[in-house]
Each structure stands twice: as C-alpha cells, then as structure tokens.
Amino acid sequence: MHTMSLSHAILTALLDEDLTGYALAKQFDVSLGFFWQASHQQIYRELKGLHLAGRVNVEEVPQHGKPDKRVYSLTTLGRDMLESWIVDSTRARGAKDELFIKLFNVGSVPVKQITLAIEQRKAEHTRKLELYRKIEMRNYTSPLTLPDRKKGVYLSLLAGIRQEQTALIWCDDALDLLTTVRSNPKVKG
Amino acid sequence: MHTMSLSHAILTALLDEDLTGYALAKQFDVSLGFFWQASHQQIYRELKGLHLAGRVNVEEVPQHGKPDKRVYSLTTLGRDMLESWIVDSTRARGAKDELFIKLFNVGSVPVKQITLAIEQRKAEHTRKLELYRKIEMRNYTSPLTLPDRKKGVYLSLLAGIRQEQTALIWCDDALDLLTTVRSNPKVKG
C-alpha cells in the first residue's frame, strides 16, 4: 500500500547504528545517498513521522555549546515495517533525465548547446566513477570474503560503477554521432 | 533559474506535431516517456499553465459523441523558452531506486526476499530491452543516414538499450554473489 521509500531508507541506515538527523543527512550524501538522495529538511520531517508512528525511539542528549542532540534508534515495530516492505514489490521509479529531453531537440536548436550538455554530463560521470573506484579499492577488493552484511552494499557500488562506465561510453558515441549534425537548426513550418 | 522540466518535455513533444493533452499523455507512455514519465493529470495541469504564459496556443475542436478536443501548438514564445532552457545546465536528478535500499538490508533480512526483488527487476529489464530492440530494428538500423531531427531520439534509445544490458548483467552477478549469503538473518544487538 505504501510508497514512502525515504522512511525505509532511514530505517535501513539505522540498522547499523543509532544516528541523529544530522548524521543521517551526512550518510545520505554518501553510501546509500549515491542511490537515494534526501535533504536534511526531508529527513527531519520524516523522522518526526517515524517517531509518531513508533518506528523509532529518540534519546535527547544535552550538549554544551551545541544544540541538544536527538539520537534515533530502531524499534521492533520499525524493524518489522522494514522487513515487510522488502517483501513488497519494488516499483520502478520512472527515470527522469533532462538530458533526454534535450536530445529530442536535436535538429531544432543548435547542436552545440546539446553537445555541451553531454560534455558536462561526461565530466560528472568521470568524477563519480573515480569516487566509486576509490571506495571499491579501499573496502571491497575481495567481494567473496566480505561479511554478509556488506555484500548488498558492495553490489550497489558495483551497479554504480557499471552504470557510470556505460554512461561514459555512451557520451563519447553520442558526441561522435552529433558531429554529423548540421549545426544550424531548421525549424519545421 | 527554473526547473519545471515537464513543461519543456511537453514543448519538445509539440515540436513535431500539434497534440491534445490526451495524445501527449499517450506519447509520454512511449518515446520520450521512456526517459521522462508523466500522468495525464500532470500534463493537463501543465498545459493550462503553459497556455496562460503564452507558450502554447489552443484550438478547441468540437466533436460529436466525444468531449471537445483541445489541440495545443507551440508559440514563438514557447520555442524561445525551450531553446533558452537547453542552454541552462542540466541538473542531475538523483537516481532513486528502491532496490538499492533493499540491498543495504542484506544480512538483516532473509536473502530470498531480496533475490526475489532482483529476479523481478531482471524480468523488467528483459522486457524493456526487447521493446527497445524492436524499435531499433524498425526505425534505426542505419544511424548515420538518419535525418538530423531523429539523431537525438536514436541516441536516447541507444542509451536505454545499453542501460538495460548493463543492468541485466548486474542482476546475474548479484544473484550469484547472494547465493553465498547464509539465508538466516542475524540481527545486531
């Protein structure tokens, strides 16, 4: 019945350790965040909801000089919710990529504006691929001997690496083909 | 400044032909819709906005038996808006895939529930790949001799094909690795 994947992502992050909203937001910038992004505003909002629903506990930790911490941990209810969600079928969240909209404009606007967008994208893919590779070399050189707990994380990373590689090759092929396009657009009547 | 990519996707679809909201919604189920999905509710709402802003014209076509049609076409303003948007940098819309959240749960829930999700995903990728291949064979057997107008569309299709292929290979590798996971979860204390 329910979508709300952000809440499940949060519960998942809490499997390993108890965390504050702030720390969760940090996690969502790396690791799980490579595949599911969320801002701190979203996370704070969601945590409130999860707490109201009894999926997480909060422990308020007073601090000096800094605002008090609110450390969240999973409840049994939260664990159960997570596990039953995993059984539900994963809905394919439709890919949304502005680059494709731009590609559909080839022939109507100057090609250069589109090749530029592809070049930008290429740089991003390169950056990400390097980052993933670095993580791989640091932590996942020997997948088969990994503890079970880490195998899913490794597989996510592997998916990321291959996606970036595929995308990079495509960028080059796209740039090649687009050099065959006359740069002056012809607008249909 | 502006995001609102749906409006640009709509304007793009109107480059080739004038369309009703209904027909646009159909287009968004195929073609551009492979890379940018939208429901008819979103489209009708957006068309209203675009019309108010002078980006599209409407022609009301009375019909017998059916509700009257509202056929939309691009205005010069709309064309200009589209072209200037293409120059703006393409923001990377963070990928959101529930499957990765599930993968991060390997080791905490029975693996079988996760391999099942991967099997489902594999079936989807297979279906999509077949569909894309069919379209490719029908319309894009010779990319270099394609009219400019079609080259971007072809490149989108190519990206789709490669993504699905990459994903399929990953599914098999993931299933292989997950067979090495003890099926009984061990929940941390």
Next chain:
DNA sequence: CGGTACATGTAATCTGTTACATGATTCA
C-alpha cells in the same frame, strides 16, 4: 453486456526543493 479507447478534468495528499532562521565552536 463488458471492456477499451477517447477526452477532460478536480481534489487530496505526499514528496521534494528553496529560502530563511539560530547559534556556538573550530580552523585558517
């Protein structure tokens, strides 16, 4: 008689983004 295609919409709710707000501490 039932289902699908045509054709348009409203309303409610949920998610996501952007901007604003506060305030101490540490590092350069």
Next chain:
DNA sequence: TGAATCATGTAACAGATTACATGTACCG
C-alpha cells in the same frame, strides 16, 4: 575576521501520485 562544522528546525512552494468523476462509441 570569515568560513566550515555541528545541530535543529519552519514555511512556502513546486512536483508527483492516487482517487474520484463523467460520458460516448466501438468491438467482440
């Protein structure tokens, strides 16, 4: 002195999803 990090939030708005609503025509 200024920027970054820690730490939490509110408010407004934009975008997406789900449910509801209407009504004819055509095909089997």
